[in-house]
Amino acid sequence: MNGKNVLVIGRGVAGLTTALKLVNAGHKVTIWSKEADDQFPRTSYNAYAMWVPVAIGADPRIERWNNETFTELEKRAADPDTGVVMRQVFILKTAHSEPWFAGKFAGFRHPKAGEISDQYPDAHVLDKAPVVDPTVYLPWLQKQVQAAGGTIEQHDVTTLAGCPSKYSVIVNCSGLEARTLAGDKGVFPSRLQVVTIKPNGFDKVVFDDEGPNKRACIVAHRDYIKLGAVFDERIETLETEEKHTLDILERCRRMVPGFKADRDDVISVTRALRPEREGWLICVEQTALDDGRTVIQNYGHDGMGFCTLDGIGNEIVGYLS
Ligand SMILES: Cc1cc2nc3c(=O)[nH]c(=O)nc-3n(C[C@H](O)[C@H](O)[C@H](O)COP(=O)(O)OP(=O)(O)OC[C@H]3O[C@@H](n4cnc5c(N)ncnc54)[C@H](O)[C@@H]3O)c2cc1C
Known part of the structure; x- marks a missing residue:
């Protein structure tokens, strides 16, 4: 294979993961x-940066990318330098249901008696799924890119089109x-307020996307716990609001009785x-500039x-091979 001179725009999890795949290829x-x-x-x-099963009917690639990413993150969880840990995940439900991934995801089950609050008749439980601490993982990815020769x-x-012509990709x-x-008019922001608290021994992920504490989310990282969220579509101002911080703490405490999250436990609010993107469709595609x-x-x-993103990175490596 001929190595190409590639410019990656962006240093978030998308840019760094893709760059690492490309430099390693x-x-x-x-x-x-x-x-x-x-x-x-x-x-x-x-980000909370947890792995959950995702599939969008209109783009079957997403389920494959999701599976490939699980495999890679699970491997990385063996190395403490990556900031990836494996956690039990409880997706709380307002009615008993079988998720689309039952039978596909080996670690899926329903909760045992006493495992979740009696506000919820059911939950989709993953016994082990990756949770990524981005404050550790992004610097780790960046170091990997640089160590492999990336700039x-x-x-x-x-x-x-204005990017230097020496970059062929x-x-x-x-x-x-x-x-x-x-120039994609389908892209828009969803604004989230999230709260980081000190670790308190809680070591799971629990969230409610539909029930009495809707949008409450607890994600236990190794060194802190992330709580959320207040959600606003298409609003971009970034000042945090104290009333939302208090509301997030309250909903998380209600969602998991006994969970300790007081104002004094808060490390930061963001x-x-x-x-x-409209339709939840991630844009991964190859096009060309006018100059080819x-x-x-x-x-x-x-x-x-x-x-x-690991699965997407694999796909992009394939485009250039
Ligand atoms: C609170 C919160 C919780 C989340 N939880 C999860 C979760 O649990 N699981 C999950 O999978 N996802 C989660 N997400 C979503 C996830 O964080 C995003 O999908 C992901 O971070 C997007 O990464 P990105 O690299 O595309 O974008 P970004 O992180 O926004 O990076 C964009 C990059 O592009 C660069 N850039 C932009 N314009 C230019 C320009 N003109 N010139 C040069 N550089 C430019 C920026 O400088 C930046 O480096 C969450 C998001 C939030 C906010």
């Missing part, structure tokens, strides 16, 4: 992003900014924007970036 890789060397983008850095530079890209991992760089150079779009990962 023998390509010469440069990453450009708006952040300075020691900074990482707010979206990727503040990282701070640059604000105005247009894809441009991979656009610009997240929400794909609205501008790819707002971050999830890069959504290859462009690979890789954006719009919604709440699935950490769940899919």
Whole structure:
């Protein structure tokens, strides 16, 4: 295979994961992003970053990317330097149901007596799924890219066509900014307020997407616990609100009786924007500039970036082989 000179735009989980796959496949890789060397983008850095099963009927590739990503993250969980741990996950339900992944995901089961609050008649339980601490994982990925020969530079890209002609391939991992760089009108933000608290011995993931504490979410990382969330579609201001912090703490305590989360336990409160795309369709496709150079779009990962990007990286390596 002939190694290509590739420019990856973006240093979030999309840019770094894709860059690592490409550099390991023998390509010469440069990453450009708006952040300075020691900074990482707010979206990727503040994510819960848990793996959950995802499948979107309109794009069957997503389920495959999700499975391939599980396999790689599970391997990484064996190395404490990656920030990946395996956790039990409880997806709380308001009625008994069989999920689409029952029978496909070996670690799936329903809860045992006493495992969840009696506010919920059922839950979809994964006995072991990866949870990624982005504050450890992104620097780890970046080090891997650099150790394999990749270069990282701070640059604000105005247009894809304006990127230097020495790059024969441009991979656009610009997240929400794909609205501008790819001119994609289907990309929009969902704003989340999330709260980080001190560790308190709780070591699971529990969330309620539909019930009495809707949008409450507890994600136990190794060194802290992330709680969420307050959700607003298509709003981009990033100031946090104390009333939402208190509401998040309250909903999490209600969701898991006995869970300790007081105002004094809070380490930080953040707002971050999830890069959504109409129809939950992640954009992964190969196109070309007018001068014939290859462009690979890789954006719009919604709440699935950490769940899919290793599989997407494998697919992109395939485009260039
Ligand atoms: C609170 C929260 C919780 C989440 N939880 C989960 C979860 O549990 N599981 C999961 O899978 N996903 C989760 N997500 C979603 C996940 O975080 C995103 O899908 C993922 O981080 C998107 O990564 P990205 O690299 O595409 O974007 P970003 O992290 O936004 O990175 C974009 C990059 O592009 C660069 N860029 C943009 N424009 C330009 C330009 N013009 N020139 C140069 N560089 C540019 C930026 O500088 C940045 O480096 C969550 C998100 C949030 C906010």
